[in-house]
Amino acid sequence: MVYHWLYSMADQYSVLNVFRYITVRTFISFFTGFFLCLIWGPYFIDRLKEKHFGQSIREDGPQTHKKKAGTPTMGGWLILLSTILSIVLWIDIRNPLVVGTLLITWGFGLIGYIDDYLKVSKKNSKGLSGKIRLAGEFLISGLTLLILIQYYNLNTEVGIPFLKELVFDLGVYYALFGALVIVGTANAVNLTDGLDGLAIVPVIVSASTLALFAYIVGHSSIANYLQITHIPGAGELSPLAAAMVAGGLGFLWFNTYPAQVFMGDVGSLSLGGFLGSMAVFTKNEILMVLLGGVFVAEALSVITQVISFKLTGKRVFKMAPIHHHFELGGMTETKIIVRFWIISILLAVLSLATLKLR
Numbered sequence: 001m002v003y004h005w006l007y008s009m010a011d012q013y014s015v016l017n018v019f020r021y022i023t024v025r026t027f028i029s030f031f032t033g034f035f036l037c038l039i040w041g042p043y044f045i046d047r048l049k050e051k052h053f054g055q056s057i058r059e060d061g062p063q064t065h066k067k068k069a070g071t072p073t074m075g076g077w078l079i080l081l082s083t084i085l086s087i088v089l090w091i092d093i094r095n096p097l098v099v100g101t102l103l104i105t106w107g108f109g110l111i112g113y114i115d116d117y118l119k120v121s122k123k124n125s126k127g128l129s130g131k132i133r134l135a136g137e138f139l140i141s142g143l144t145l146l147i148l149i150q151y152y153n154l155n156t157e158v159g160i161p162f163l164k165e166l167v168f169d170l171g172v173y174y175a176l177f178g179a180l181v182i183v184g185t186a187n188a189v190n191l192t193d194g195l196d197g198l199a200i201v202p203v204i205v206s207a208s209t210l211a212l213f214a215y216i217v218g219h220s221s222i223a224n225y226l227q228i229t230h231i232p233g234a235g236e237l238s239p240l241a242a243a244m245v246a247g248g249l250g251f252l253w254f255n256t257y258p259a260q261v262f263m264g265d266v267g268s269l270s271l272g273g274f275l276g277s278m279a280v281f282t283k284n285e286i287l288m289v290l291l292g293g294v295f296v297a298e299a300l301s302v303i304t305q306v307i308s309f310k311l312t313g314k315r316v317f318k319m320a321p322i323h324h325h326f327e328l329g330g331m332t333e334t335k336i337i338v339r340f341w342i343i344s345i346l347l348a349v350l351s352l353a354t355l356k357l358r
Contacts (some may be wrong), residue, residue, distance in 0.1 A: 022215060029086040029239040030246045037082035037250025044212045045254060045261050048072035053120050065356035071259060074116050075334050076267020078254075080109055086243035086259055096152040100144050101277040102240075106138035108186055109270030116264040127265065137186060141273070142179035145280070154281075155231060161287055161354055178280040185279065186244065186272030188295035191302055191321045193268040196259035197252055198323060198337045202294045202344035203271045204248045209291055209348045210278040211241035216355070217282050226355055237278060244274055255269060257334050284351075291351040294344045298322055303334040 018024045040088055053074050091098060115128040129279075148154035149172060156174035160166045170177055193199035214221050218235025248271070256259045272295075279288040301322035308316045317325040326336050 022218075022238055025090040026211070026215075026239040026242045029090040030242040032086045032089060033082050033243040033246030034250050035086055037078060037247050037260060038253060040082065041078060041250060041254050041261075044078050045072055045075075048074060048261065052089065053116075070182060071262055073120065073262040074113065074266050075140045075251060075255065075261035076112065076263040076270055077267075078261070079244070079251045079263070079267055080106065080270060082247040082250060083240075083243040086246070087240065091239050091243070093238050095233050096148055096154075097231075097233050097281045098236050100148050100154075101237060101281065103144050104141050104182060104277045105270050105274040107144075107245075108137060109266050111136045111140075112265035112267065112269035115269075116266050134187075137183045137269075137273070138179050141182040141276070142175050143148065145175040145178045146172070146246075151182065152291055153282060157229070157283070158285060159229065159283065162357060178285070181288065182273055182276030182286045184299070185276035185292060185295065186269050188299040189272030189275065190265060190268040190290065192295050192298040192323070193263060194323055195327075195333055195337050196257040197255050198340055199268060199271075200248050200252050200255055200263065201337075201341045201344040202292070203275065204252070205341075205344045205348045206275050207241050207248070207271075207278065209351055210275065210282060211238045212352070213282045214238045214241060214278065214286055228355070231283060231284050232238055232324065233279065234282055237281060241278060244271070257337065281326065287351055287354060290354075291347055293347040295342055296317030301325070303312050 049072055053072055087093060087102070092098065093102075111128070111133055115133060119127040145154065148155060154174070156170050156172070157179065158168045158170060158174070189199055189203060192202065213236050214237035216226065217228060217231045218233060218237070220230045222233075223230035251261075251263065251267075255263065276288070276293065278284055279291075283293070298321040301317055303319045304316050305320035308314060318328040319325055322335050323340070327333065
């Protein structure tokens, strides 16, 4: 929170008044995170190689992925660590929503790290038990939300987009609903992370959109004008989201095809947890289905495939998640990736359009 110190000297140096504005700190936070990631990236990747933290490829996956075996993984740490300086310098870490978001993001990252470490140490793609992983995710997100509800008056209402009068106050049970949104988002992002750069750009697009939502709902005048719920303190999530976007963009520099590093579960789970938290704290829980449509489609393809195979013994897709279906259908990896990026951007624009349509 160095900006507090800088702002305190505004009486002597009027130029320092700029640090009172969230928009200014959002831009500075972005560039701090991006350049730190870009500068530190090569060293970080070299260290992963030295420690032999290479990716294990699933045996039943596309054969074209065999060549990716051994590519450094756990690159999600590069994103998370690149945000620390921005958080310390430009973000108010006394804000309960910021603290809650960081607890969930880093908590999910820790679960992902344990999963990645087990995969690397055992040289297989199994990792942590699915039940244990889900239990940990629900515990972290549910407990965080419960504390915010009990002690910091977290808004527990759930609104339905386009139906202004239809609002449900879940009270203490909002902790369970919010945890479901966060855990669902995290695991959907995790399933999407299967091709070079496929997951990180939709994450960047979604986080950028949620950063704008955070600023809007945190600004009482704008929120009232748009007739959406005003969330005091939510604006402080904007510079935090900017740092995550910057870290993701810096990571993409090394993750774009052919990838020099993979984000691993430490990246996909932490980033997914971050997106879910942002959706919950900005009251866009339902809209996240539209905004994160790429992630939803990937998750639904897996669910559909599993249910169909168990009930009928037949597969709906050649392979799930759905990006593998397109791969086996003959589409090149880069074409799949870019088209998913385009869809993600279109969904973000549609989500922003709902601000006036709600």
